[in-house]
Amino acid sequence: MQQAWRWFGPDDPVSLEDVRQAGAKGVVTALHHRKNGEAWSDADVAKRKAEVKAGGLTWSVVESIPVSNEIKTRSGLFRAHVEAYRQSIRAVAKAGVKVICYNFMPLIDWNRTDLRYPMPTGGLALRFDRIDFIAFDAFGLRRPGAKTSYPEADLEKAEARFAAMSEERRETVAANVVAALPGSWIGYSRDSLIEAMKPYEGLTPDLYRANLVAFLKDIVPVAEEEGARLCIHPDDPPLPLFGMPRIVGSAEDFRALFLAVPSLANGLTLCVGSLGVRADNDIAAMAKEFGPRIHFAHLRNVTREGDGSFHESDHLGGSVDMVAVVAQLLAEERRRKAEGRDDAEIPMRPDHGHLLLDDRAKLKINPGYSAIGRLKGLAELRGAMMALDWARSQED
Secondary structure, three states: OEEEEEOOOOOOOOOHHHHHHOOOOEEEEOOOOOOOOOOOOHHHHHHHHHHHHHOOOEEEEEEOOOOOHHHHHOOOOHHHHHHHHHHHHHHHHHOOOOEEEEEOOOOOOOOOOEEEEEOOOOOEEEEEOHHHHHHHHHHHOOOOOHHHOOOHHHHHHHHHHHHHOOHHHHHHHHHHHHOOOOOOOOOOOHHHHHHHHHHHOOOOHHHHHHHHHHHHHHHHHHHHHHOOEEEEEOOOOOOOEOOEOOOOOOHHHHHHHHHHOOOOOEEEEEEHHHHHOOOOOOHHHHHHHOHHHEEEEEOOOEEEOOOOOEEEOOOOOOOOOHHHHHHHHHHHHHHHHHHOOOOOOOEEEOOOOOEOHHHHHOOOOOOOOOHHHHHHHHHHHHHHHHHHHHHHHHHO
């Protein structure tokens, strides 16, 4: 697999020199200065590609061309945004960047309640505490309908948890849940979050999936024409949040999506950590079943805590057998080579990482994207890949 690294552009506290020292060859990046719904120009894409090349690296994956809320809800200026998206696909493909990761999560992308959760090693991890989330939703945000969205027993736990929280803890959870993601323009206050939810009212999972399929039917033909490969990122976490539909979190979800839009340009990003939140997901089996459509892999792991809560573990630890997943991805690469596919090599990145060593004291860190934690993860994954390749060579 091509070892890659997410980079948020010139303002990223982790430089391209750091990326190169970590041993990565590819860069996963985007035009983070462009707002959702704007078309990316050939000039802007060329500039970003030149920046990456000057750092001695290759821009191998776009993550991501954001899908606006208007597109997701088929409202407002969505038709103009779809056309801008098509233009952006053409611009990155023209520059030779053919793998495009995107997501269709409603309103908020990945969600965590803790950004500095202490691990036994002394490192700090990202964590999602389901009861803290419910406490925020029902008693902090006071979202209309929140109290009917959860089982009564969980709601009682959340009410007691919220009552016991200090004001500082309440504010921390709220900030973590509604804050903008690294490289994103969109963050919400409590009032603006309630307002932003309104276009999603009445969208059932079936209706929301129909919106995704309609979007793909608009853009997949462009990707086919340009030789580009779209790869949807699973919901993170693949759990109900804020009463809005989450439709990309299981093998069944992927089957429905690929049945509706059969083109190989309609693929997936195998995010082990996101899918691993659900105990019913067999990630290695999913890697085998959907192998031909896996255009990109996020290799991180999670430890499930039993009630929907989880924290991000070491890359080779946690609840998912990461080595089995990597072995299946390597098998898929061999299958593609035998088939003669020109995309036999699957780009991967060591998604997220613990906050370790002197990174803990740095003033500017993108949550989950510190240098040392990802370097450690990449080294572990590289070792696993080399060991699997060696073992196979002994069999031949």
